[in-house]
Amino acid sequence: MDRLGTESAFEVLAKAKGLEAQGRDIVHLEIGQPDFITPANICEAAFKAMKDGHTGYGPSAGLLEFREVIAEHISETRGVEIHPDEVTVTPGAKPIIFFTILALVNEGDEVIYPNPGFPIYESVIDFIDGKAIPLPLREEVNFRFRIEDLEASISDRTKLLIINSPQNPTGGTSAKSDLEAIAELAIKHNFYVLTDEVYSRILYEGVHDSLISLPGMKERTILLEGHSKTYAMTGWRLGYGIAPTELADKITQLTINSNSCTATFTQFAGIEALKGPQDFVHEMVTEFRKRRDAIVDGLNAIEGVSCIKPLGAFYVFPNVSQLPLSCQDLSDYLLEDAGVAVLPGTAFGKYGDGYLRLSYANSLENIQEALARMDSAISRIR
CATH class of the missing domain: 3.90.1150.10 (Aspartate Aminotransferase, domain 1)
Incomplete structure (x- = not known):
C-alpha cells in the first residue's frame, strides 16, 4: 500500500x-469536472431504464446493446472497424488504466508514461511493482514529447507506453507525426500502447487523431474513453476500453473479480448520450x-x-x-x-x-x- x-x-x-x-x-x-448538468435526455433515459426494471446485474463486459453502440461510435470516429467483443464497459475510465496495467505488466516490466501526467498512471505502475519510466512533456514543444526522449526511454523490458491526448494537466495534444513515430517504435520493439482519449471531444483546434487508426496498431492498442467529460457525467461513473479480444477478455475477468459489472441503467443513459442529440x-x-x-x-x-x-x-x-x-x-x-x-x-x-x-x-x-x-x-x- x-x-x-x-x-x-x-x-x-x-x-x-x-x-x-x-x-x-x-x-x-x-x-477536473465540467460544471454543467448532465443533459435532460440522458437523465430521462436512465430514469426510464430504472422504471423498466433494469436495476439488476448486467454482463460483466457491459450490456451488448451498449457495446454495439460504442463499437459503432469508435468505428466511425477513429476510422477502424471495432467489434463489440473488443469493448469492455467499466464504472468510470480509471478501471481501464488499472486493469490494462494489471493484465499486461509483470514485476520489473517497464511502462513509459507522460510526465507531467495523470497521477494514476504512475501510481498503478508502482503499485504492481512495475518500473515507471517518465516521458517528459516539454513546454517548448507545446507540452508534447520529443521523439528522441521516447526512443531513449525504450528498452527490452518495455511492455507498455501510455499516452494521453488531449492531455491532463497541460491541455496539450499529440500531432499525427507523434502518433506515427509511436506506431513505428511500438511495432519495432513489440510493446502495447494505452491511449487515454477521454478528452477527445473537448478540442479547440484541428481534429482528434487516434493511434488505433494507424496501420498495424489496432492489434497492440488499448483505447480508453468515457462519458464523464464529454457529457458532464462524472458522477455516473461510465467509461470503456477498446482492446484486442484476448486482452478485452482479461479486462472483463478483472471486472468480475472487482466490481462485477457497471450499473445497467447508467449504460442505457450512455446509449442515449452517444445516439441522441450532440x-x-x-x-x-x-x-x-x-x-x-x-x-x-x-x-x-x-x-x-x-x-x-x-x-x-x-x-x-x-x-x-x-x-x-x-x-x-x-x-x-x-x-x-x-x-x-x-x-x-x-x-x-x-x-x-x-x-x-x-x-x-x-x-x-x-x-x-x-x-x-x-x-x-x-x-x-x-
Missing part, C-alpha cells in the same frame, strides 16, 4: 471544502473556449506568470518558475491567502515542477474573480 499514490485534486478539494465550512469564500479551479457537446466546448481564452489572457497579465494556450481539455498549465515560492508552496499560499484552489504541477510528476494546474471548468465570472485574487496575492510575494 505504501507504493500506491493518490490524486491530489481530491485532497485539495477536501481542504478547500474545509475552509468553506469555516466561512471562507473559495474559487474552485482544482477539480448539441450539448458543441455548446459546452464553445463555452470552454471562451473561458480558456479569458484565463490564458488573465494569467499572462500577471507579472512572473506565463501561460501557453492549450488546444484541448479544460486545463491550463502556467509557468510560475519565476516566482519566489515553489509550486507546492504557491498552491498552498493561493488557497489560504487568496481563496483560490489550484494544484501544484508536481502533483502530476517531477516534470511538473515550476507549474500550476488550473481547471477552467468554472464560470467566467468565477474565473475572473480568481484571476483578480491571484494577481493581488502574487504581487505581495513577487
